[in-house]
Amino acid sequence: MKRNAILKGCVGVAVKKDAPKIIVQGGSRLSGELSVQGAKNSILPLLSATVLCQGESVLHNCPNLSDADAACRILNCLGCKCARDGNTVSVNSKEVLNTDVPKDLMREMRSSIVFLGAILGRTRQCKLTFPGGCELGPRPIDLHVSALRKMGVSIDEEGGFLSCSAPKGIQGANISLTLPSVGATENIILAAVTASGTTEIQNAAREPEIIDLAEFLNKCGAKISGAGTGTVVIEGVEQLGGAEHTVIADRIVAATYLCCAAVTRGELVLKNVNHGHLSAILPVLEQMGCSIYTYNENQLYINAAKLLSAPHKIITSAHPGFPTDAQPMFMALASTLKGTTVFVETIFDNRFRHAHELGRLGAKISVNDRVAVVEGVPRLVGAELEASDLRGGAALVTAALFADKTSTITGISHIERGYDDITGSLQKIGATIQLTMNN
């Protein structure tokens, strides 16, 4: 479903509608071909990075997502001119007039904290609200704050606000992260590209989205090396110009559609996918009994017709380990496999909320803190389900495709944050699924 969010000025004028719901008639074996959308977790830091560019930037392969629309609204609030034409977003940041991100927009999208580094890098000051926690548990930003303070930024935390300023400019620094935080790595890079001196990040996040951000910034004139490794070095430059860039494919959306094909024992060709970004995902699907062939630069074929068995253990970890964002959809798939799978969630405190909803379909899952034990069952039966977070919602859709009878899923706004037309994509490959308005 293409949302008609209108990106005007500071406040989006998204058309107010009834809350939609997804209805799935399970049991269809999926078969067909899908092209993978651009990466949500790349487009957000890339849009933030355009604040640093004293010129016009053009980003291709931008998915239609509510989070991307929210990021464009933040850019418009800052005085950048952000416009979308299909999957291309252009941003003219010749002038950045404001340095504060409005409360309602900060609340709308937790990851808007990634604007902090870019606004500071451009204007040397910024005020934004402390990002709310989210459904995955508390989302601290202590690593962001301590790193920026080391770079000469003074940050006052008061009344739920972060008031930041760097009157003497931002200084390069040596920063060793206690955790390879994706957001903290991105914020440090964004603050460091126009700092005076060089910044070195130790224990940096290695996710593909970090590489994508560094590639865009280097096209704009930045001097970043080591992105994708644990040590990233940024040599400060005077200023950045704009650039044209194509966003990488969304590896988590690719993993989602692979799980949808596997849960229906179907087959699927994925196009515009970077198999290298799925290096921890594909072996788990093969361990289950799926046949997977990668070919050309960016195509992949999966066939899950054979009887599938449980992969026994899935432990999430920072890239290149098994991505925490794929854990919920794999839990849905594991619920339908012969045997037991133990999930260990090492990244977030509270990322098993989908287990309860999967239980309403008949899944057998016991959760104890960060460990979930899934005993596969031969049958799931459709039920009324409520999505409570983005990937948990995708897990419910995945399981509903397997379940007999009809499932109804509400809380769709969570899913729309990260999936561009998930129902249209699944319909294309044979799913009996539709998006309807609450009546």
Ligand code: EPZ
């Ligand atoms: C990014 O979130 C992604 N979001 C998340 O994807 C992803 O799950 C996560 O990285 C891990 O890969 C975007 O890129 C927009 P972190 P981020 O900082 O940057 C702790 C999705 O579904 N931490 O790497 O917020 C934190 O609490 C979303 O697409 C601190 O303690 O993740 C968490 O336990 C969900 N202090 C761990 O580190 C800090 O200052 C990893 O967080 C920062 C983080």
